[in-house]
Amino acid sequence: MAISPFCKKSARSTFSCSGFGHGPIFLLNMTSTIPNPLALIAELTHRCPLHCVYCSNPLELQSRTNELTTEVWSRVFKEAAEAGVLQADFTGGEPLARPDIVELVRAARSAGLYVNLITSGLPLDEAKLAALGEAGLDHIQLSFQGAREETANEISGTKSQAQKLRVLEWLRQHRIAVTLNFVIHRRNMDQLEEMVALAESSCATRIEFANVQYYGWAFANRENLLPTRVQLDQSLTLIKREQERLQGRIRVEYVVPDYYAKYPKPCMGGWGRKLMLITPSGDALPCHAAQVIPGLAFENVKDRSLREIWEHSAAFQKFRGEAWMQEPCKTCDRRELDFGGCRCQAMLLAGDAAATDPVCSLSPLRAKVDAILAGLNAAPPAQLFVKPAWLYRPNPA
């Protein structure tokens, strides 16, 4: 379903939980950094009824015949829990396209994982939702492509808004925890207030506003998705206000658009430090977009245990630690905060996966990003806000 063009990529940073930034506490020693993988992103399938123009899936989509079986996924969940993973994020494509989804939820939950389902809500009825809850589903992230039906239809290339509203009502009745996910960009960024209102009218306890991150299909559609500086500034003001107003009721998360940021995101909480992604066919990736980096060989969960892959796979080792870093990262004070940014973005923008992420203001290539933004912000609005010719993501066989 392609929600999260990488909401994971940065929203996960809090997962390190080095405490809540509390002052001296005499009896509450809350957390420490954990060297294990913490979350497993299970891309159960690439099949999806939506065609979102910012999908984080790779341009080359896997077909159903290549998908892992129920048995292999069940083993992977057990191995993940044994390796220290706390949470499984079921995503896709649309994970509900798997006929064994209830069985997979049960397998992950009984392995000891917290199970989160990231979904469009399309192939769902009330009975299926109840079965998912009964199987131990902990939480749903329901994606919305806009607050208005017209926008949602344009972005997803399908009609889905009415069904999503039905799902919200079932979630309330079945008391299943839900976060509303809004992927935001130029075409829907002026609807944030309506999005908040939608969440307030539902049983959601969280809203995630994730700016599009430019990989996969989003990279191909970047020119038409990048927000303007004015939109960005307005959104930041609104988010801050809503975070304060809704405190204790609805948590409002915000994933920044890193092209406008001063420093890069600590992508995936650092390469091979916290997260592991398994593709529909079983390849283990350190990052959603890692396949854009040439020369990386990915190991498959059919051949090796998860822990062995985590610890020894060359792809996971490649950008761990600091030995691979170039200047200015190599001697930068921030290198343990953002780990040089995103390797895939460095590949896409600098043509070198070991370069400093070019969105960093310290990167020698930052001018390239600034030129993209300058061109955009100088363009006449009439040109920026007409419906573009989108490149839609297809639904693989």
Added chain:
Amino acid sequence: MTPELHSFPRLAPGCRLNEKNQQPRTLLMPERALRLNGPSLEIVERCDGQHTVQQIIVDLQKIYSKAEPHKVEQDILGYLTLLQKERALDFQL
């Protein structure tokens, strides 16, 4: 906002402790997790909708009787406030 002493905190939807046989004990939340030990676990285990904030304070003052009672109270209130900001708790009156 400081939690009301007579309110009953309980874990918000989507938040739960991992199982007793899973160590270390951890509070699992959407896209987050918090390792708990000692007092933080004692507090979270009591956020079950059955204990008032006041009862949690009294319980922990007994368990940690060597600590200064006022300091224990302040820490618990601070911790509950932080959990509330994380949207991990609901308070019922």
